[in-house]
Amino acid sequence: MTILQSEITVGSEVFETNKKALLAQIEEVRAVQQKGVERSYAAKAKFEKRGKILPYERVRLLLDADSPFVELCGLVGYNMHDDKDGSDAGGGIISGIGFVNGVRCLVTASNSAIKGGTMAPMGVHKTLRLQQIAMKQKLPIVTLAESGGANLNYAAEVFTHGGTTFANQARMSAMGIPQISVVHGNATAGGAYQPGLSDYVITVRKQTEMLLAGPPLLLAATGEVATAEELGGAEMHAQVAGTAEYxxxxDADGIRLAREIFEHLNWKEQTQSLEVDYKEPRYSAEELLGIIPSDPKQPLDMKEIIARIVDDSDFFEFKGEYDSHTVCGWSKIGGLHIGIITNNGPITPQGAAKAAQFIHLCEQTRRPLLFLHNTTGFMVGTDAEQNGIIKHGSKLIQAVANTTVPKISIIAHGSYGAGNYAMCGRPLGPDFIFAWPNSHVAVMGAAQAGKVLRIVAxxxxxxxxxxxxxxxxDFLEQSTAAKLESQSTALFNTAMLHDDGIIDPRDTRKVLIFLLETIYEAENRDLNPTRFGVSRF
Structure with a gap:
């Protein structure tokens, strides 16, 4: 055992300053999240009048009581397209990984309380990301659908990528990943293909309207007069067309039926249950609040972070005497083995070579990798260039890109330039990537970018x-720095889908245990693929 010894003075002036700053950043994110929830709940009376349940309440009713749920991509689209303050963020979808009747699955629900659940471009990109996670982690999908489809103000940006979501549904069915849809209301045109491409469809009496063309379009296109119930009502689909199985x-009965489908999937029985003993860290997660410097220019010893998220604060460091900027080592989180790579500064040629070798060792024995980002990027300068920073940095990126072990990234502090790639940022395809509210991701530091353009000009x-x-x-330097600073924040990056969400640092260990257990299930599950997936005949 190699137990990490903390050097942090809890309660010191610096600690309290850091804590105050980080709590303010957490509160900023929570305030944005709350605006979306409040806007959705503002429609409660309208929903109740129609005998419907609000989308957030549908999700709560679907999930097992008191079970963990990790939200995904909750603030995508923040301050983009029609969103002005976060109340329209989320891409029109509530989504995450949770448990339904004991089965770990991906849950998505149309947020029909806001703009009828229509999707702007970022909502489509969010859907693609959710499907990517479901395919990689072999997760059944349950969709609580009620959407007007694409936001027509952005139809040109939605159309092609929207088609890819349908292709993915077909491929998931063929892979052997079950898809269950409850159609709570409107599902028109392209929106009708989402349940149509699902393996199980549940319609709701007097509420479902699943059709390719509504009465106005039908009249305009063909002259035929028909009601929405005749064209796409719940009873028609269940009794006449056979599109629906149930x-x-x-609403509540539809969710009950979805839960019953999960009961009979024979899904959780196909994997060996994970039962491991482990010890909690020797230091409190609350102390993470005072460790992150309020000034991003101040150095941070990432071993202090590791000591508060790994089992028993036990970290077996690899090549600890060789380059202190890059830190590598092995631990357990939730009783599961993991290799950790993090930074205490820029990535040097030696650090890049060390990390690449470490990745090869983890690949050899199938140990997942956790990347804790805290780097200004690759080292620059004559010495670094002559020591092969491009060569060694490229080899590190090759190792990250080509390793087949599961990868999780946490943007804990700064993550700049190609250092973000080397630490398995979004472009390198981590299984999951989450950010802390204090984090910054950008091509370079804002001040440096301003100075670069000034020097060039x-x-x-x-x-x-x-x-x-x-x-x-002066204006060029200051305006450039201000622009890059605004485009490097955690809220900006999560809006752009550069991560899977912002988490409170104190929740990091819980989230990591949940993600590692999700990955463990996927690694130990054999799917039963078919050539074309499940079809309705």
Whole structure:
């Protein structure tokens, strides 16, 4: 055993300053999240008048009581398209991984209380990400559908990618991943194909409207007059067209039927249950609040973070005497083995070589990898270049890209430039990637970017025989720095789907245990694929 010894002075002035700053950042994220919830619940009276349950309450009713649920991509689209303050963020979808009748599954629900559950472009990209997770982790999907489909203001941006979501549904069915849909209301045009491509469909009496063309379009296109009930009602689909397997009396009954389908999937019985003993860390997760520097320029010893998230604070470091900027080692989290790579500064040629070797060792014995981001990027300068930073950095990126072991990334602090790639940022395809509210991800630091453009502009002025315009150069430097700073924050990056969500640092260990157990199930589950998936005949 190699127990980490913390050097943090809990309660010191620096600790309390850091804690205050991080709590403020957590509160900022929670305030944005709350706006979306409040806007959804503002429609409660309207839903109750129609005999319906709000989307958030549908999800709560679906999930096993008191079971864990990890939300995914909750703030995608924040301050994008029609969203002004976060109340329209989330892509029109409530989603996450949870348990239904004891089965770990991916849950998605149309947030029909906001704009009828229509999806802007980021909602489609979110759906693609959710499908990617479901396929990689072999998770059944249950969808609580009620959506007007694409937001027509952005139809051109939605159309092609929306088609890819349907292709993925077909492929998942062929892979052997069950898909269950409860159609709580409107499912028109492209929206009708989502349940149509599911393996099990539940319609709700007097509520479901699942049709390719509604009465107005039908009249305009063909001259035929028909009611929505005749075209796409719940009873028609269950009794005449045969599109639906089950007919529910109301929202709650539809969710009951979905839970009953999970009861008979024979899914949880196919994997060996995970029963392991483990010890909690020797240091409190609450202390994480005071460890992250309020000033991002201040150094951070990531071993202090590791000590508060791994079992028994036990960390067996690899090559601890060789390059202190890159830290590698083995631990257990929730009783499951894991290799950890993190940074205490820029990635040097030696650090890159060390991390690449470490990845090869984890690959050899199928140990998952956890990347804890805290880097300014690859080291620059004459010494770094002559020691092969490009060569060794490229080999590290190759190792990250090509390893077949599961990968989880936590953006704990800064993650800049190609260092983000080397630490398995979004472009390198981690199984899961979450961010802390204090984190920053960008091509480079905002101040450095401003100075770079200033130097370039000044060089051009001198080359053309002009006297440097200091006022213009000052404005260029400051405006560039301000722009990059605003585009590097945790909220900006999560809005762009650069991660799977922002989490409270104190919840990191719980989230990691949940994710590792999810990955464990996937690694130990054999699917039963078919050539074309399940069809309705």
């Amino acid at each position: 007919l529910a009396e109301n 000044e060089g051009k002025q001198k080359a053309s025989g002009m006297e440097p315009n200091e006022q213009m150069l």
